[in-house]
Amino acid sequence: MRERTLLLVKPDAVSRRVVGKIISAIEESGFEIEDMKMLRWTREEAEGFYHVHRGKPFFEGLVKFMTSGPIVALLLERENAIKTLRKLVGPTDPIEAPPCSIRALYGTNVRKNAVHASDSPESAKFEIEFIFGKGRHLVEN
Numbered sequence: 001m002r003e004r005t006l007l008l009v010k011p012d013a014v015s016r017r018v019v020g021k022i023i024s025a026i027e028e029s030g031f032e033i034e035d036m037k038m039l040r041w042t043r044e045e046a047e048g049f050y051h052v053h054r055g056k057p058f059f060e061g062l063v064k065f066m067t068s069g070p071i072v073a074l075l076l077e078r079e080n081a082i083k084t085l086r087k088l089v090g091p092t093d094p095i096e097a098p099p100c101s102i103r104a105l106y107g108t109n110v111r112k113n114a115v116h117a118s119d120s121p122e123s124a125k126f127e128i129e130f131i132f133g134k135g136r137h138l139v140e141n
Contacts, residue, residue: 003081006127011069012112035075089117
């Protein structure tokens with residue numbers, strides 16, 4: 001089934017100028033880029049996006065990091081997009097990620113791990129609508 005999912009290129013990867021390399025890896029893996037934008041979040045926007053983590057010990061640091069510089073958001077589509085992208089991205093900790101994964105190649109630690117990828121259909125729906133607006137979460141053409 002064709003799905004849509006979201007990838008965020010985080011401030012660390014943007015500042016290190018590896019956005020193009022990340023996009024190339026995405027495209028080479030068969031994803032179609034349906035939409036893309038560069039933005040800089042306010043504190044309120046970062047808190048809203050990561051609301052599911054409110055109250056967790058890492059929440060404040062995550063919000064501070066995600067507002068520290070620009071991010072690039074990509075709305076992606078392909079067969080089994082969510083699962084496929086999660087595999088391509090690798091685990092949250094770049095040290096644990098397979099050598100050819102995006103986080104192994106471009107992440108530096110658990111927080112500065114280069115990218116965020118939706119982890120479920122429910123998350124993808126919320127995240128895509130948050131970034132790109134209502135109606136952009138459809139899973140089939």
